[in-house]
Amino acid sequence: MLDDVKPKPGAGAATGSGNVLEVQDLKKHFPIRKGLLRRTVGHVYAVDGVTFSIKAGETLGLVGESGCGKSTVGRVILRLIEPTAGSIKVEGHDITRLSKAEMRPYRRQMQIIFQDPFSSLDPRMTAGNIVGEPLGVHGVGKRRERRDQVAQLFERVGLRRGQMDNYPHQFSGGQRQRIGIARALALNPRLIIGDEPVSALDVSIQAQVINLLMDLQRELGLGYLFISHNLAVVEHISHKIAVMYLGRLVEYADKRTIFTSPKHPYTEALLSAVPVPDPAIKRKKLVVQGDVPSPMRPPPGCHFHTRCPYAVDRCKVEVPALRDLGGGQLVACHLR
Amino acid sequence: MAVLDHRAELNRAGANATGFFGTARFLMRRYPLGAVGAVIVVLFVLTALFAPWLTAYDPTSTNPRASLARPTADHILGADFMGRDMWSRVAYGARISLAVGVGSTFLGCLIGVAVGLTSGYFGGWYDLLIQRLIDIMQALPLLVMALVMAASLGPSLQNTIIAIAIPLVPNVARVIRSNTLSLREMPYVEAARAVGMSELGIAVRHVLPNTLAPLIVLATAQLGAAILTEAALSFLGLGIPEPHPSWGRMLSESAAEYVRTAPWLVIFPGIAISLAVFGTNLLGDALRDYLDPRQRT
Amino acid sequence: MDARADVQPEAGAQALLEVDDLQTYFFTRQGVVKAVDGVSFALRRGETLAIVGESGCGKSITALSLLRLIPDPPGRIVGGTVRLAGHDLMTLDEPAMRNVRGNDISMIFQEPMTSLNPVMTIGRQIAEVILLHQDVSRKEALAKAVEMLRLVRIPEPEQRVREYPHQLSGGMRQRAMIAIALACNPKVLIADEPTTALDVTIQAQILELIVELQQKLGTAVILITHDLGVVAETAQRVIVMYAGRKVEEAPVGELFAHALHPYTHGLLASIPRLDLMRGEVNDTPQRLQEITGIVPALTDLPQGCVFAPRCKFADDRCRAQYPPYEQKRSGHWAACWNSDALYGGALHA
Numbered sequence: 001m002l003d004d005v006k007p008k009p010g011a012g013a014a015t016g017s018g019n020v021l022e023v024q025d026l027k028k029h030f031p032i033r034k035g036l037l038r039r040t041v042g043h044v045y046a047v048d049g050v051t052f053s054i055k056a057g058e059t060l061g062l063v064g065e066s067g068c069g070k071s072t073v074g075r076v077i078l079r080l081i082e083p084t085a086g087s088i089k090v091e092g093h094d095i096t097r098l099s100k101a102e103m104r105p106y107r108r109q110m111q112i113i114f115q116d117p118f119s120s121l122d123p124r125m126t127a128g129n130i131v132g133e134p135l136g137v138h139g140v141g142k143r144r145e146r147r148d149q150v151a152q153l154f155e156r157v158g159l160r161r162g163q164m165d166n167y168p169h170q171f172s173g174g175q176r177q178r179i180g181i182a183r184a185l186a187l188n189p190r191l192i193i194g195d196e197p198v199s200a201l202d203v204s205i206q207a208q209v210i211n212l213l214m215d216l217q218r219e220l221g222l223g224y225l226f227i228s229h230n231l232a233v234v235e236h237i238s239h240k241i242a243v244m245y246l247g248r249l250v251e252y253a254d255k256r257t258i259f260t261s262p263k264h265p266y267t268e269a270l271l272s273a274v275p276v277p278d279p280a281i282k283r284k285k286l287v288v289q290g291d292v293p294s295p296m297r298p299p300p301g302c303h304f305h306t307r308c309p310y311a312v313d314r315c316k317v318e319v320p321a322l323r324d325l326g327g328g329q330l331v332a333c334h335l336r
Numbered sequence: 337m338a339v340l341d342h343r344a345e346l347n348r349a350g351a352n353a354t355g356f357f358g359t360a361r362f363l364m365r366r367y368p369l370g371a372v373g374a375v376i377v378v379l380f381v382l383t384a385l386f387a388p389w390l391t392a393y394d395p396t397s398t399n400p401r402a403s404l405a406r407p408t409a410d411h412i413l414g415a416d417f418m419g420r421d422m423w424s425r426v427a428y429g430a431r432i433s434l435a436v437g438v439g440s441t442f443l444g445c446l447i448g449v450a451v452g453l454t455s456g457y458f459g460g461w462y463d464l465l466i467q468r469l470i471d472i473m474q475a476l477p478l479l480v481m482a483l484v485m486a487a488s489l490g491p492s493l494q495n496t497i498i499a500i501a502i503p504l505v506p507n508v509a510r511v512i513r514s515n516t517l518s519l520r521e522m523p524y525v526e527a528a529r530a531v532g533m534s535e536l537g538i539a540v541r542h543v544l545p546n547t548l549a550p551l552i553v554l555a556t557a558q559l560g561a562a563i564l565t566e567a568a569l570s571f572l573g574l575g576i577p578e579p580h581p582s583w584g585r586m587l588s589e590s591a592a593e594y595v596r597t598a599p600w601l602v603i604f605p606g607i608a609i610s611l612a613v614f615g616t617n618l619l620g621d622a623l624r625d626y627l628d629p630r631q632r633t
Numbered sequence: 634m635d636a637r638a639d640v641q642p643e644a645g646a647q648a649l650l651e652v653d654d655l656q657t658y659f660f661t662r663q664g665v666v667k668a669v670d671g672v673s674f675a676l677r678r679g680e681t682l683a684i685v686g687e688s689g690c691g692k693s694i695t696a697l698s699l700l701r702l703i704p705d706p707p708g709r710i711v712g713g714t715v716r717l718a719g720h721d722l723m724t725l726d727e728p729a730m731r732n733v734r735g736n737d738i739s740m741i742f743q744e745p746m747t748s749l750n751p752v753m754t755i756g757r758q759i760a761e762v763i764l765l766h767q768d769v770s771r772k773e774a775l776a777k778a779v780e781m782l783r784l785v786r787i788p789e790p791e792q793r794v795r796e797y798p799h800q801l802s803g804g805m806r807q808r809a810m811i812a813i814a815l816a817c818n819p820k821v822l823i824a825d826e827p828t829t830a831l832d833v834t835i836q837a838q839i840l841e842l843i844v845e846l847q848q849k850l851g852t853a854v855i856l857i858t859h860d861l862g863v864v865a866e867t868a869q870r871v872i873v874m875y876a877g878r879k880v881e882e883a884p885v886g887e888l889f890a891h892a893l894h895p896y897t898h899g900l901l902a903s904i905p906r907l908d909l910m911r912g913e914v915n916d917t918p919q920r921l922q923e924i925t926g927i928v929p930a931l932t933d934l935p936q937g938c939v940f941a942p943r944c945k946f947a948d949d950r951c952r953a954q955y956p957p958y959e960q961k962r963s964g965h966w967a968a969c970w971n972s973d974a975l976y977g978g979a980l981h982a
Binding site: 066172174205206215236285 | 687688803805832833834836837840862863865885889890899900903906919920921923924925927
């Protein structure tokens with residue numbers, strides 16, 4: 001099944017079957033400190049044991065609702081947040097415990113695109129300087145060469161060379177997101193983490209940016225970790241999909257399997273909650289009741305049991321392991 | 337559809353304001369009090385700059401015959417006990433006020449930015465320590481702090497500037513720190529971190545430039561306070577020493593003895609201080625509204 | 634502009650809210666922003682009308698104009714009428730208008746946290762609205778508040794009335810907002826992006842609730858959204874807005890099946906469709922159809938049809954003259970010179 005979705009190898013695709021990114025049992029527990037002495041009184045279990053991998057030219061869609069820890073996963077991989085446990089391998093190299101200085105070469109391998117096209121660009125820098133900044137930080141080329149490189153990046157993401165000296169506020173939301181993409185591409189990374197990269201954009205602009213991301217992946221063989229709450233977008237752009245709930249993966253499979261035969265009740269609920277833009281389709285909906293519990297006090301056993309229509313006693317005490325149901329479909333549910 | 341005449345509304349919104357004068361006219365209409373403040377400040381600065389050309393007498397030369405002269409054509413604002421021309425002294429006093437005001441505000445902002453930026457950016461124990469220090473300093477009124485400083489440093493122009501600058505530091509540091517705290521969470525700072533930029537580089541390249549607008553607003557607001565404090569210090573004899581003409585000291589020299597016999601000795605420096613403080617405050621308020629509408633309270 | 638003369642959306646005798654040629658302009662340093670430029674529509678009792686469009690298309694300003702809540706300056710309603718059950722709201726004085734807000738027409742907003750008062754209990758906020766518009770005692774109002782919370786299916790309403798907004802989750806807060814909005818049994822409920830800030834499973838709950846309450850109470854709903862999925866699942870009729878103008882209006886099935894304006898058509902084509910869930914085979918990601926270009930600045934609208942610069946089908950006439958807004962099929966209105974030619978032709982090839 002996975003072979004079907006493997007993309008055509010791109011021009012710069014990595015050799016062999018090497019994964020661009022491997023994440024093993026990643027955990028991030030944020031301490032909650034209180035009082036004058038900042039004593040730790042508890043933890044937010046933002047990410048609680050997440051495992052997945054991404055190949056060159058492949059997109060993994062990481063979906064879940066707010067507070068499920070999906071954005072934290074992205075930031076931990078980039079070591080913007082220090083992981084509590086687990087390992088992160090970029091192109092086969094373990095970067096989990098590297099020092100700041102040791103991290104530097106690996107920063108060139110992976111970059112991030114943010115959700116908000118307004119706050120992700122420094123309002124006091126020109127677009128050209130924003131895109132060129134990573135080159136400067138890593139001392140790539142001379143000033144003149146860098147400017148040429150930035151100009152090429154501008155053209156690659158569909159902006160004009162002449163716009164390099166404009167400030168962010170002179171661009172529209174979609175164009176600003178293109179600047180953010182150009183900045184992420186500047187160091188020729190192997191992996192791009194997109195944290196809701198199209199969620200803040202208008203519908204007609206969203207399509208342009210999604211297409212751009214897909215074109216770039218085809219040309220450069222980039223691996224994407226595409227973090228989003230929008231299942232329709234994720235379905236469109238991804239090859240594999242991981243569904244998160246309260247810090248844990250509940251289902252992980254290739255796109256086709258997830259969307260045609262979801263096995264975890266949460267995946268099922270998530271899919272049926274997506275409004276389908278076609279009034280001709282009348283679906284039977286599985287509307288789950290209640291709210292997502294707080295990640296500070298996640299329910300025992302299966303985190304989803306408080307909202308699961310099928311929950312049995314076992315779900316309330318025993319944490320379900322992520323098991324392979326065949327065909328690479330991993331599901332964490334006692335009932336499957 | 338009826339042809340609607342929107343010219344009035346557009347004028348009010350400033351759509352037709354083009355060029356320097358157009359924009360100035362629009363701003364004047366939009367912020368009339370700020371315009372008044374700006375005019376006062378400009379006059380104040382011009383007087384300070386061109387004092388030698390605007391006055392006929394040396395502010396320090398005495399003339400026994402003119403002692404306590406009433407305001408006349410010769411001495412438009414009268415003369416003091418030693419026969420020094422009051423207009424000259426008020427005009428030259430503007431230089432002192434401006435020098436101390438701008439100097440101490442600049443110095444205070446410089447130190448405040450350094451403290452606030454590092455405290456907000458690096459956090460931890462350093463931040464905790466700085467914050468408590470600032471708390472202690474802010475518990476004392478600006479004037480009291482300046483008094484203590486001035487008394488221990490001794491009267492001189494530089495010392496007055498330092499004495500006023502130091503008490504300004506906590507205010508600036510506070511604002512810059514809170515700004516820094518929010519800025520360092522901005523995605524563009526995260527992006528810089530993700531490409532491996534050093535924390536110092538981020539602080540200088542991304543955080544500092546984005547704190548400039550609130551800093552300008554704050555500095556203008558502090559200018560008035562600094563001028564007033566200088567006057568107060570000089571009034572108490574701790575500020576600018578003789579023979580430099582300082583508005584504050586002009587008041588103190590004259591108030592007790594001559595307020596009844598020669599009220600102009602008190603009135604004119606008093607008006608000068610009030611106008612300068614009033615003008616900078618009005619300008620500061622308008623600047624805040626214009627540059628940083630979120631700070632409006 | 635003369636094209637609007639024949640714009641009479643089917644305002645049947647039962648029309649509850651009639652909006653005619655509404656114009657809301659903002660006067661800014663950049664010039665006149667025609668945020669809403671000649672929007673007309675009618676809303677029937679118990680109906681859900683969706684207004685869709687991208688940011689800056691004027692959909693939210695339209696809603697605020699109905700309640701006369703445009704900040705002045707810089708904004709002003711410069712023309713048009715809004716009639717609620719035959720009464721012109723534009724001629725009411727401010728006290729009378731206040732009586733309409735929250736009582737006859739109420740509104741729920743995108744962000745429930747910022748539209749609730751953080752220092753007042755949920756119960757008091759609901760009671761406040763009831764006391765404002767109805768002649769009841771404090772006690773009765775609080776009892777009604779509990780009733781309302783039960784209606785919007787907040788569990789343990791007796792306890793929840795005493796809680797503050799921060800003690801509720803996002804979904805619960807939006808339910809509380811709906812309770813406040815419906816407290817006086819309004820004739821019209823305006824929901825401005827009511828689920829945009831919510832998670833998808835919570836969104837499903839809230840949409841279900843709105844639809845259910847509407848059927849129970851017979852409230853007419855104006856649903857303002859950018860999400861065509863939400864429109865498809867909840868609305869009966871749809872208005873599509875672009876750059877301050879109405880470009881298309883049709884019953885929901887008709888609109889999704891035969892969009893007659895190239896903008897609507899482009900929007901529908903540009904959204905990812907969940908093809909796999911609909912049983913379509915699509916293993917390798919396909920490019921989405923794009924609408925090229927960007928929404929023009931409202932201060933600098935192009936000559937002729939405002940969509941022409943982004944339109945694949947634009948010709949010289951489109952670039953010169955704004956197309957009339959006319960009925961193209963039964964109940965289906967659009968402002969496009971080429972939709973007749975395009976319909977069944979290139980547009981749907």
